[in-house]
Amino acid sequence: MGNNGSKNGHGQDKGELVIENVTRVFRLPGAPSCTALQECSLTVERGKLTVLVGPSGCGKSTLANIAAGYDHPDSGRVLIDGRPVTGSGRDRIMVFQETALWPWMTVLKNATFGPTMLGEMSRSDAEDKAMVLLEKVGLKDFKDKYPAQLSGGMQRRAELCRALVMNPKVMILDEPFRGLDVMTRELMQEYLLKLFQQTGLTMLFITSEIEEALFLADRIMVMTNLPGTVKTTVETDLPRPRDYQVLATERYRQIKSQVMESLYEEGAKIFQRLDGIQDLLGNCQASSQP
Amino acid sequence: MNPYFVLGLLVAAILAVGAWQQKKKAALYELSWGVQIFKTLTGRHFLLQLAGFAVFIAFWQLTVKTFSLPWFNRLPGPWECLMEWLSPDPAYGISIYTEDYYKHILFSTYRATTAFLLATLLGVPLGLLMGWSRKFYQYSFPLVELIRPIPPLAWVPLAILVLPGDEPAVIFVTFLVAFFVTTLNTLLGVESIDESYFRAARCLGADKQRLLLDVVLPGAMPFIFTGLQISMGAAWFSLVAGEMIAAQFGLGFLIWDSYSLIQYPVIIIGMITLGIIGWASSAVVRSIGRKLMAWRERELYGSGQSG
Structure with missing residues (x-):
């Protein structure tokens, strides 16, 4: 796959998304302030599918919202192809939970809606383009x-x-398959990979599921718990096109254990922070021993 | 106006609507038309509806005529009212064969419709604006909330003083109630729109104008139409109150006038007529709403597809 940022066969401009030292603190009256992101930096490379994994509530969605331009960082900045981002824009399309x-x-x-509303395309052109995509995902009828x-x-x-349809430079997907049943979810992952391989779009995919991350990613970034920042980056050099055969390979297991180790450290931290609960757990264990 | 012709027309219209609905149903269940009509007439639904009416009329007959209870016995019985209503030569001058009857209906319908349309024309944009712009909401909401609880009848003296003639005064009073209902329901409709619909539209590059046209308006539509149905009903009841005080024609006037002249059957005729017209006008609003919101109809009744 060509990653040099030139236009690909679909005439789509792939973009590079850079997040630089982004800090975001939520201050609510009557509650201690909450640092969702602390000096968080990451690069989503051109034409690659980068997956961000982390325990739920670690600031992944905050990061997605900042990248899409819905939220603004307290410090740091977001760059698309070197240009700073100030608000939501059609170069970064977000797909929500x-x-x-x-x-x-x-x-x-x-x-x-997008192309015709902006007057970029006539209705029939936009419909033709949309129909090609709808057919690819089996929604033609x-x-x-x-x-x-x-x-x-x-x-x-x-x-x-x-x-x-919008030909975005970057697509941000914030846990888009959450709430779907397992079968549908796996199908959706295959559809997404198909679309990714056909368009070669730059994608930032956010999830809390390791299997999903491994199946999709070129590169996995594990986020730390609050305050959120990127902890480890794992290259997922599994061959493409991927199907569920890949789950049985040795390399898959290696990467998975690597990611899991990193993720569970973060998961465990949540419990360490809740000292009271841990004491309680300790007491329970002690009392259950003969 | 030939009265027999009017009566025939009315009956034909009711039958035509009924038959058309039966035909639609027959097509839906793939039944023949005759079988469907028979099924409807013997169906539980229809019989229960009929039973409801029967209980009401029986109560009326028993209290007023059979037992002739104190106070109730001043009232006319159901049969008396029906005969008066259908009489070609009515004792009190009002029946389906008299021109005056239709004149009253026409006046009331004209006033209610005018007030309702005015309320819709002004109330929907105001509600949308209030929901769409924070600033405008802060300006206007306290004022609306302060004026809204004032009962329509309290406006009558002011309306008569300020507006030229009785006619605009009655329409104004009718309009007020409908207007507030429409405005507040529209506002509620805008506020009920899921934030994600706005985010998705902004993400695709929509500006404020596009948001108003493509998200706010269609998103608020279900609440707007609920509001319009309520506003139609509200228009009728404040209209009658207005007509009782300041009008020379109209069903409200007719009822009040008959009370003064001790023509009790006419009161009942006026009331039943109001009920029928009020129900019909709400039904019209409802069916327009259904046409405009086909997407919602499908959402509510059966999607059927899976995959």
Whole structure:
């Protein structure tokens, strides 16, 4: 795969997303301030699928929101191809945890909303482009349905199409498959990989599941618990195209144990911080011994 | 206006609507038309509806006529009212064959419709604006909340003083109630829109105007139409109150006038007519809402697809 930032066959500009020393502190009246991100730096390389894993509540979504421009860091900055980001923009399309298809538009209307609204494309051009994508994810026959008529997995796929139609430089996916059942989730991961391989888009994928991270990633970054920052980076040099055969390989197990070790250290920290609970656990163990 | 012609027209219209719905249902269940009509007429649903009416009329008959209870016995019985209503030569001058009856209906309908349309035209944009702009909300919400609880009848003297003639005064009073209902429901509708719909639109590059047109308006639509149905009903009841005080025609006037003239069956005729028209006007608003929100209809009743 060409990673040199030139235009690929689809005419898409791949971008490089750099997060530089980003700190974000949440201050709420009547509560101690919470440092969600502390001097967090990472680089999402051009045309690569970077996965950010971390225990839930570690500041992953805060990072995603800052990268997408919905939230602003207290210090540090976000760069796309060297240019600082100031707000949300169409060069970075975000796919959210919860489905955000507009229920009052059909699938096709949802997918063509971006290009037609900006007046960049005529309606028929936008529809042609959207149909190519919808066909790839198996939604061709559902183009005139409303979101409520689709299953959860179909809604997620339609949402991927809506994002991809925009030719974003970077796609940010914040736990997009959460809440789907296991089967659908695995299917969605395969769809995403297919789309990634066909477009070669730069992607930042956020998840709390190791298997998902390993299956998808070129590179995995493990986040520390609050305050969040990148702890370790693991290159996932598993061959592409990947399918579920990859789960059985020795290399997969090696990488997995590497990531897990790092992740469990973070998970354990949550409990260490909750001293009271640990004491309680200790007491329970002591009292249960004969 | 030939009265027999009007009666025939009314019955034909009701039958046509009923038949059309039966046909739709028959198509849905893949039944023949006749079988579907038979099923509806003998169906539990229909019989229960019929039973409800029967209980009400029986209560009326028993209290007023059969036992002739004190106070109740001043009222006319159901049969008396029905006969008066359908009489070509009514004792008190109002029946489906008299021109005056339709004149009252026409006046009331005209006032209620005008007030309702005005309320919609002003209330929906105001509600959208209040939900869309924080600043505008802070300006206007306290004022709206302060004026809203004032009952419509309290406005009548002011309306008569300020507005030229009785007609605008009655319409104004009717309008007020409908207006507040519409505004507040629209505001509620905007506030109920999921934040993720806004984020998704902004992410795709939508500016404030596009957000208003493509997210705020369609997203608030279900609440707007709930509001419009309530506002239609509210328009009718404040209209009647207004008409009782300041009008020369209209169903409210008719009811009040008949009370003064001790023409009790006419009161009942006026009330039943109000019930039918009020129900029909809400049904019209509801069906327009359904047409406009096909997406929601599907959301509520059966999606069927999976995969």
